[in-house]
Amino acid sequence: MLKDITLGQYFPGDTAVHRLDPRTKLILTVVYIAALFTANNWFGYLLVFAALAAVMIIAHIGPKAVLRGLKPLIFIIVFTAILNLFFTAGDDYIFHWRFIKITHTGVHNAVTMALRVMLLVAGTFLLTYTTSPLAITDGLEMLLSPLKKLKVPVYELSLMMSIALRFIPTLIEETDRIMSAQKARGADLESGTLIDRAKALLPLLIPLFVSAFRRADELATAMECRCYNGGEGRTRMKVLKMHRGDAVAFLLGAALMAGVILLRRVSL
Amino acid sequence: MPLMEIRGLSHIYSAGTPFEKKALDAVDFSLEPQTTVGLIGHTGSGKSTLIQHLNALLKPSSGTVVFDGQDIFASKEIMRKTRFRVGLVFQYPEYQLFEETVYADIAFGPKNQKLSQEQIDIRVRGAAQFVGIDESLLDQSPLELSGGQKRRVAIAGVLAMDPELLILDEPTAGLDPAGREELLRNIFAWREAREAAILLVTHDMGIAARCDRLAVMAGGHIVMQGVPGEVFSHAEELQSLGLDLPDASHIALLLRKKGLPLSDSIYSLDVLRDELLALWRKGGAAC
Numbered sequence: 001m002l003k004d005i006t007l008g009q010y011f012p013g014d015t016a017v018h019r020l021d022p023r024t025k026l027i028l029t030v031v032y033i034a035a036l037f038t039a040n041n042w043f044g045y046l047l048v049f050a051a052l053a054a055v056m057i058i059a060h061i062g063p064k065a066v067l068r069g070l071k072p073l074i075f076i077i078v079f080t081a082i083l084n085l086f087f088t089a090g091d092d093y094i095f096h097w098r099f100i101k102i103t104h105t106g107v108h109n110a111v112t113m114a115l116r117v118m119l120l121v122a123g124t125f126l127l128t129y130t131t132s133p134l135a136i137t138d139g140l141e142m143l144l145s146p147l148k149k150l151k152v153p154v155y156e157l158s159l160m161m162s163i164a165l166r167f168i169p170t171l172i173e174e175t176d177r178i179m180s181a182q183k184a185r186g187a188d189l190e191s192g193t194l195i196d197r198a199k200a201l202l203p204l205l206i207p208l209f210v211s212a213f214r215r216a217d218e219l220a221t222a223m224e225c226r227c228y229n230g231g232e233g234r235t236r237m238k239v240l241k242m243h244r245g246d247a248v249a250f251l252l253g254a255a256l257m258a259g260v261i262l263l264r265r266v267s268l
Numbered sequence: 269m270p271l272m273e274i275r276g277l278s279h280i281y282s283a284g285t286p287f288e289k290k291a292l293d294a295v296d297f298s299l300e301p302q303t304t305v306g307l308i309g310h311t312g313s314g315k316s317t318l319i320q321h322l323n324a325l326l327k328p329s330s331g332t333v334v335f336d337g338q339d340i341f342a343s344k345e346i347m348r349k350t351r352f353r354v355g356l357v358f359q360y361p362e363y364q365l366f367e368e369t370v371y372a373d374i375a376f377g378p379k380n381q382k383l384s385q386e387q388i389d390i391r392v393r394g395a396a397q398f399v400g401i402d403e404s405l406l407d408q409s410p411l412e413l414s415g416g417q418k419r420r421v422a423i424a425g426v427l428a429m430d431p432e433l434l435i436l437d438e439p440t441a442g443l444d445p446a447g448r449e450e451l452l453r454n455i456f457a458w459r460e461a462r463e464a465a466i467l468l469v470t471h472d473m474g475i476a477a478r479c480d481r482l483a484v485m486a487g488g489h490i491v492m493q494g495v496p497g498e499v500f501s502h503a504e505e506l507q508s509l510g511l512d513l514p515d516a517s518h519i520a521l522l523l524r525k526k527g528l529p530l531s532d533s534i535y536s537l538d539v540l541r542d543e544l545l546a547l548w549r550k551g552g553a554a555c
């Protein structure tokens with residue numbers, strides 16, 4: 001079922017991680033990614049992994065949920081690993097047969113690349129697992145608001161983003177429903193040649209587009225009925241405020257980054 | 269032999285996640301041929317989940333569905349064939365229309381059945397006639413029709429597969445009273461002519477009262493079933509499940525509370541009138 005897609009799904013909760021300001025979480029996610037790509041040896045990765053595990057434990061997010069999120073990406077991870085394995089230049093061969101060459105550097109690159117991608121995705125999933133989409137957009141808007149001076153339409157962008165996020169579950173549900181309805185009329189979405197399958201998508205896509213346009217129209221009307229006219233002078237229902245916890249989180253984030261930089265000097 | 273037999277059917281959504289939800293819990297239910305069965309229940313009682321098992325769209329977590337002596341989940345082949353024999357009309361089916369013409373949209377099901385061109389033509393015209401779609405509309409785009417007409421076209425799309433069991437999920441939701449009445453008459457006429465069975469999910473007790481049998485769902489269970497008179501005699505229980513009563517049952521219930529000796533199986537206004545007249549002729553004290 002499409003409903004089981006966990007990509008970017010929010011798991012409501014009331015832990016220290018859930019309560020953090022979305023801005024803090026956004027910045028710390030960037031710090032985490034930077035730390036991940038700064039690390040250059042096993043100690044560094046271990047530290048990053050420890051940070052990830054600690055946040056998972058505090059946020060009560062089980063390894064199962066994170067692994068399920070990684071599932072759709074297995075192909076990409078395996079693909080990058082294989083590319084690195086076979087196409088890394090070097091002379092330190094482990095295995096050499098005609099045009100197939102595997103080098104020590106290749107193995108090392110393949111493993112670290114796969115590790116990095118997995119840690120990267122798992123970390124960003126933690127953000128979306130513990131922060132509601134609306135909070136994320138609010139946080140992004142606040143973080144980007146200095147760009148307003150450069151005439152970047154930050155408010156409109158964040159409105160578009162929150163509307164898009166708001167409608168993802170609706171559209172997934174709708175797709176599910178139309179799919180069921182067409183299957184009930186004998187539509188076969190799973191077998192046949194590639195062209196057959198592309199054709200079989202039409203009965204799904206056309207009603208989906210029709211209803212998306214209808215919804216957009218209705219939403220625009222509803223917004224106009226309530227005299228919506230852009231971001232100028234609007235107040236918010238939930239005013240974002242930093243707390244002590246956020247300060248602690250920033251300190252920990254700085255510690256992670258510092259730790260990774262120090263560990264770069266350690267050589268195996 | 270029942271047309272369809274459901275044994276110990278359970279369904280759990282999102283098993284193994286924090287959103288796990290048991291939508292159906294060991295449902296036992298059977299459907300006799302050539303009957304119209306009404307399925308009533310509050311929103312979230314599991315009606316929609318149940319009906320999606322009956323044509324193999326959803327696979328049960330446990331339990332079986334036997335249609336015409338055959339387990340419908342036995343193989344992929346049988347699951348697909350069952351979808352043609354058990355027609356399912358979803359709620360607001362007008363949102364599934366996609367073809368360029370009404371004709372092509374109604375023909376989608378029969379085409380998937382791999383019927384010949386002539387057979388498809390007969391099916392399409394027959395189905396359109398049953399739901400009251402005029403021949404002149406067949407060449408129009410379904411998206412240009414009115415809401416009520418779209419609904420009819422969508423239902424015709426399922427009728428055209430010539431199912432032996434037709435399941436309709438709230439077919440009259442959002443229609444005006446005249447449109448509702450006409451659609452119901454069309455569906456009942458189709459059942460008569462085809463000698464098929466109908467399972468009708470509804471919130472409208474006026475419609476439920478016209479079914480041969482009723483089943484009441486609550487919390488993933490079937491909590492009551494029987495002929496309408498039997499089911500509606502549990503008036504207070506139905507109300508406690510958040511369900512309405514047919515007007516006649518409601519009036520009778522209120523009069524009984526005032527002390528009138530009316531029977532508790534009243535659900536049609538005619539019967540109510542007759543019983544009240546009989547009481548009045550006897551010169552009952554309360555009147």
